[in-house]
Amino acid sequence: xxxxxxxxxxxxxxxxxxxxxxEANAWVAPNLKAKGKGERSMANWDEDAxxxxxxxxxxxxxxxxxxxxxxxxxxxxxxxxxxxxxxAGIVSAALTLEKSITASDVTGSQRCGLTALGQAxxxxxxxxxxxxxxxxxxxxxxxxxxxxxxxxxxxxxEGPGAAEFLGRGSVTDDFVDHFRGDDGGFxxxxxxxWIRDEGIVKLVPPAIxxxxxxxxxxxxxxxxxxxxxxxxxMAATVAKSVGIRPEAVRDNLxxxxxxxxxAHGPIMLAHALEQAKAGEVILVAQFGQGAxxxxxxxxxxxxxxxxxxxxxxxxxxxENNYLKFLTFNGLxxxxxxxxxxxxxxxxxxxxxxxxxxxxxxxxxxCRETGVVQFPxxxxxxxxxxxxxxxxxxYKFAERRASIxxxxxxxxxxxxxxxxxxxxxxxxxxxxxxxxxxDVSPGDVExxxxxxxxxxxxxxxxxxxxxxYFWKATPDRAAIAAQTSQAAE
Numbered sequence: 293x294x295x296x297x298x299x300x301x302x303x304x305x306x307x308x309x310x311x312x313x314x315e316a317n318a319w320v321a322p323n324l325k326a327k328g329k330g331e332r333s334m335a336n337w338d339e340d341a342x343x344x345x346x347x348x349x350x351x352x353x354x355x356x357x358x359x360x361x362x363x364x365x366x367x368x369x370x371x372x373x374x375x376x377x378x379x380a381g382i383v384s385a386a387l388t389l390e391k392s393i394t395a396s397d398v399t400g401s402q403r404c405g406l407t408a409l410g411q412a413x414x415x416x417x418x419x420x421x422x423x424x425x426x427x428x429x430x431x432x433x434x435x436x437x438x439x440x441x442x443x444x445x446x447x448x449x450e451g452p453g454a455a456e457f458l459g460r461g462s463v464t465d466d467f468v469d470h471f472r473g474d475d476g477g478f479x480x481x482x483x484x485x486w487i488r489d490e491g492i493v494k495l496v497p498p499a500i501x502x503x504x505x506x507x508x509x510x511x512x513x514x515x516x517x518x519x520x521x522x523x524x525x526m527a528a529t530v531a532k533s534v535g536i537r538p539e540a541v542r543d544n545l546x547x548x549x550x551x552x553x554x555a556h557g558p559i560m561l562a563h564a565l566e567q568a569k570a571g572e573v574i575l576v577a578q579f580g581q582g583a584x585x586x587x588x589x590x591x592x593x594x595x596x597x598x599x600x601x602x603x604x605x606x607x608x609x610x611e612n613n614y615l616k617f618l619t620f621n622g623l624x625x626x627x628x629x630x631x632x633x634x635x636x637x638x639x640x641x642x643x644x645x646x647x648x649x650x651x652x653x654x655x656x657x658c659r660e661t662g663v664v665q666f667p668x669x670x671x672x673x674x675x676x677x678x679x680x681x682x683x684x685x686y687k688f689a690e691r692r693a694s695i696x697x698x699x700x701x702x703x704x705x706x707x708x709x710x711x712x713x714x715x716x717x718x719x720x721x722x723x724x725x726x727x728x729x730d731v732s733p734g735d736v737e738x739x740x741x742x743x744x745x746x747x748x749x750x751x752x753x754x755x756x757x758x759x760y761f762w763k764a765t766p767d768r769a770a771i772a773a774q775t776s777q778a779a780e
Contacts, residue, residue, distance in 0.1 A: 454594025
């Protein structure tokens with residue numbers, strides 16, 4: 293028996309107001325006004341499909357430093373940052389997984405997230421499936437309003453865990469509803485009626501019926517039906533065609549985050565797991581050059597995430613600046629000034645030799661004195677005891693921390709000025725000078741609780757290389773707890 297032992301999810305903190313977009317474009321596309329309701333999740337400039345997948349995976353794995361139980365890793369995305377580099381390898385390094393794991397990238401269609409989950413369930417063993425998506429759309433397009441950014445992750449293991457896996461159904465058919473060439477920045481879409489009537493309506497039901505047949509269930513047994521689509525009412529239409537009860541159709545979260553591409557089916561599954569009662573049956577399906585359908589039975593057990601979909605959606609900041617959205621997504625050619633003209637070439641030799649420190653935020657702890665430091669060095673920084681070669685690996689990423697001192701700098705180049713950075717001190721010892729992200733002027737103060745997040749450090753636009761590192765961001769859960777205690 294195999295199932296989902298734990299799950300996690302992530303949505304960026306920023307939420308772009310659709311009304312702000314439609315009002316800005318009303319002069320050229322007044323027809324988009326009907327789409328001007330609600331908001332969509334918006335990645336910060338230093339977020340991409342990979343960083344969001346890492347955050348979802350951390351939510352699923354929890355704060356435990358020991359992740360040696362993970363035997364395989366699947367990273368799924370149609371917007372991975374590298375075409376010829378194992379993106380799953382970067383995810384593995386960020387999560388400090390064992391070098392002995394098997395890792396693979398799964399891509400190529402909007403259902404690749406569920407495909408990766410299905411492959412992990414079929415393979416058995418203990419696996420981590422992380423799915424992230426950050427799609428770009430042309431300005432003044434319907435997709436710009438429909439899309440959203442986000443990620444989900446699942447830990448697969450023997451035993452029912454949080455949800456017992458019951459069955460899977462797949463249909464593969466080269467039905468091209470949209471495509472993006474290897475050198476294309478945006479998807480090209482065909483006519484909506486063709487996609488709906490000839491694609492979804494004809495290809496998704498057979499996959500669902502096959503999954504139900506394998507599971508030994510009937511459509512009426514389904515308590516939660518998850519099906520992402522940007523077409524209004526599409527999930528209800530599919531449900532009716534296979535006999536699933538109307539009340540089982542779940543909200544697709546379009547009004548609060550948009551559709552996160554290949555990650556959206558997994559996100560809806562994660563959301564269903566948060567709300568499903570023990571014994572209830574969940575069916576999740578997604579369309580993309582065919583269809584994928586998976587069936588689970590919730591157990592009411594397993595490890596619940598600290599944030600999950602509900603927590604991520606609650607942690608939000610509305611963004612009404614449409615130009616900022618365009619800038620963060622590289623859709624505006626703007627004058628960045630002389631300070632942005634430096635060469636961001638990455639020394640790949642240095643990156644490899646210091647991989648655990650750079651990608652995993654692993655420092656050192658002196659075995660003789662217990663003093664913690666970052667970066668790890670041969671000679672300990674312990675006062676009055678400069679021991680040599682006594683450092684053992686010490687992971688900082690899941691440690692609680694706070695701001696000791698900081699600066700908000702308008703002189704250095706930043707994609708979101710001012711550039712916030714400061715000295716971060718960790719519970720248990722150690723301090724690191726690092727960037728502070730997801731903040732506005734006035735948000736940062738001495739003593740502010742922060743947590744670590746894996747983000748883009750710099751982009752080498754000349755060579756197409758993305759450099760990652762860790763940053764500090766306000767620990768809003770800890771801040772809320774402090775505020776509540778102070779009020780009492």
